[in-house]
Amino acid sequence: MKLNDRMSKSLVCLAVFILFLFASLFYTGTIDYRSSFSLFDSSLSKPNPCFTEESDIEPLKVYMYDLEMKYNVGFLKGSSHYNAPPVTIDTLPKWPKYTGLRKQHSVEYWLLASLLSSVDDQTREAVRVFDPESANVFFVPFFSSLSYNTYYRHGNDSEVKYDDQLQAEIVDFLQKSEHWKRSAGRDHVIPMHHPNAFKRYREKVNAAIFIVADFGRPPPTVSNLRKDVVAPYAHVVETFEADDNSDPYESRTTLLFFRGRTDRKDDGKDRQQMKDMLSGQKDVVFEAAGISGKGVNESTNGMRLSKFCLHPAGDTPSSCRLFDAIVSHCVPVIVSDKIELPFEDELDYTKFSMFFSREEAKKEGYMLDQLRSVSKARWVEMWGYLKNISHHFEYQYPPKKGDAVNMIWREVKHKLPATQLDVHRNRRLKVPDWWR
DSSP states (O other): OOHHHHHHHHHHHHHHHHHHHHHHHHHHTSOOHHHHHHHHHHHHTSOOTTSOOGGGSOOEEEEEOOOOGGGTGGGGSSSTTOOOSOOOTTTOOOOOOOOTHHHHTTHHHHHHHHHHOOOOOTTOSEEEOSOGGGOSEEEOOOOHHHHIIIIISSOOHHHHHHHHHHHHHHHHHHHHOHHHHHHTTTTEEEEOOSTTTTTTTGGGGTTSEEEESOSSSSOTTTSOTTTOEEOOOOOSSOOOTTOOOSOHHHHOOEEEEEEEOOOOSGGGGHHHHHHHHHTTOTTEEEEEOOOSTHHHHHHHHHHHTEEEEEEEOOSSSOOTHHHHHHHTTOEEEEEOSSOOOTTTTTOOGGGTOEEEOHHHHTSTTHHHHHHHTSOHHHHHHHHHHHHHHGGGGOOOSSOOTTSHHHHHHHHHHHHHHHHHHHHHHHHHOSSOOTTO
């Protein structure tokens, strides 16, 4: 629906409402403050046909750069430095069943796949356009997280240099692009989900909208909540589809569950202290172990049998464990002073999670006392809420209404007003921006 059409519809709705209000007051023969408030209250409690329907909202129009496969899905082909023409729906490989970091930070793959999708679904939040002049944003399909995990994290010096080379080539390509120059990159979307992704050159493209896991590594001048989008990790454990127990509270016999590494950096060092406090406690399972291979099954079973799942900070404020807990319908217990959460402008995490500061979590007995004081009715309410919102954390192809991919594109859309403000200011400034 066009803007003028929307405005006309809104004005008609407003006029109808005003006429209805005065007709009601005239009919009662009096203008009484109590009846007026009652009228407003009753109107808010009913569906309002004047609200814009979801079908009236146009999807985000995304122009995707045609990059060779060596920058994205070539990493999935198995051979080193694989290259081919830009990926199409016919040449898109399926995401392999990796565990660990590759799967956790696979958001870049699912975003690219969603733009290749040929499914004509009216519920999609973003569609690919081939005319850059009609685009709202420009998507850069560089798999920086997978590049880091493939070439940098476990590679030799030559592989590390290749990751750096790919980053440098992307920066050079963008800086030569007329679309980038026009906005200084502010209307470009670049996935950088792994904390070390695009590590060498991210400052060169820091005006763009980054898709990140958190803000634990880059400085605020490079990545921040104002311009960037926090995306969930892809969960490692399987979604608990058959969680329909008539008494879920009693069926989950463990109060608090944690399984993960305790040899972490920065705020993650708190994990060892929590291990010392919680290990051996009644109704608590705290296991210092990895989550790969057999460990995935053990974590899956542990989370499904627990009322609460502990999520302390790792090397950065967030980790995949939070999203494993959500799809297991195990109420997350989040311990982090600096965590930023996905989709928080739409989701109230306090309805399905418990929060503790680092200092609170390290007080002997405090956290367990708080968890044990949660009533059965309150826990069941949070469990039910988890079941209703867990689909927002699913990555899949083709994307479905309200899943992680569509939610991320919605978050990008929410950033556009501030982005457009920056773009328009940048076009008319004659001197360097004094706010930077």
